[in-house]
Amino acid sequence: MDFLLSGLAACGACVFTNPLEVVKTRMQLQGELQARGSYQRHYRNVFHAFFTIGQVDGLAALQKGLAPALVYQFLMNGIRLGTYGLAEAGGYLLDSNGNHSPGRSAAAGALAGVMGAYIGSPIYMVKTHLQAQSASEIAVGHQYKHQVFPPQSWKLALVSAMVSSLAVVFTMTPFDVVSTRLYNQPTDARGKGLMYRGLPDAVMQTIRTEGIWGMYKGMGASYFRLGPHTILSLFFWDQLRFLYQKHNQ
Template sequence: MDFVIAGVAAVGAGFFSNPLEVLKTRMQLQGELRAKGQYAVHYRNIFHATYSIVKHDGVLSLQKGLSPALWVQFIMNGVRLGIYQSLEDGGYVLDKEGNTVFYKSVLAGGVGGVAGQLACSPVFLVKTHLQTQSSEAIAVGHQHQHRNMWQAMALIYREQGVSVLCNP
């Protein structure tokens, strides 16, 4: 149950954070593998990036990759917090008196975090692919032209195998 509650809470936050993820991803890819001054600057800052994306692709494009972004939040946070809660319920982070032990809590959080990231890695890859898709006028990085999350996962699996989907 902790998995579901944690995942649903993270999904709620994902609706608000996804536009920022789209902006961040596109700005990071700008000039990918090129020397400074050797690429077109489509996004000068976050405000200009927002304006450019809305102008060329429409306001809804700020929510590109929303479906996989919400799945990433659900899987990553559900697994992370679910594992931590299970370890806490099992007494693995407590001392004999029932007090939380700092280093055990940190280790349990690390185990949950790693498991959550590994579990959501394939969907995170697809999310990034979808968030970078834009009109030709402001395209940065490689444009994959996926139609949706499921088509993208199937195509990546077919062309590159399971190792690329599961490589964090």
């Protein structure tokens, strides 16, 4: 669970910070191996870079490389934080007296970081290539012509659904938990619930007894259900609409 929660948390943050990563990549490649003042500066500062990229490449360009960035964040942070969490849970960070050992913590953190970075490095390279892609008038660095998914690919739709599902699941899981418990509670002879008096009572009892994270039980399962469910619903809707239109021609 540590791996999953760590990876999902990093992906959620990545959706909002990826535009800054695009800007950072472009500014770092600008003037590569060229003396200061001998090249055209397309991006004068962070704010000018945001404006220039949005104006020339379009606002969507500020999210270039998002798909590999999400995979990278999930792998790197999931492995890094998850591995460290396992080491902590296993008692490997304690010395022979049972006290917390700073040295062991540093070693475990370094090892977990190396593992995450090593496994995620190939994805990071693809992300960098995609984020550097731009129109010729503001291009910096070498321009790779990678394309993760064709524009009409079902894979693109699936990735988009999985990304958007992060926000949906985070917002809806507490309500889903409460509705599940209300539906599943035992009832008396008149059908009245024996555990909860209603939605507010279910929320308060859950938080009071299980803590705020009790409202997010099953979030991982909800996330991995919602993305495929969304794309499959759209796929079947599109196919049924096509068959209906073909039948009526």
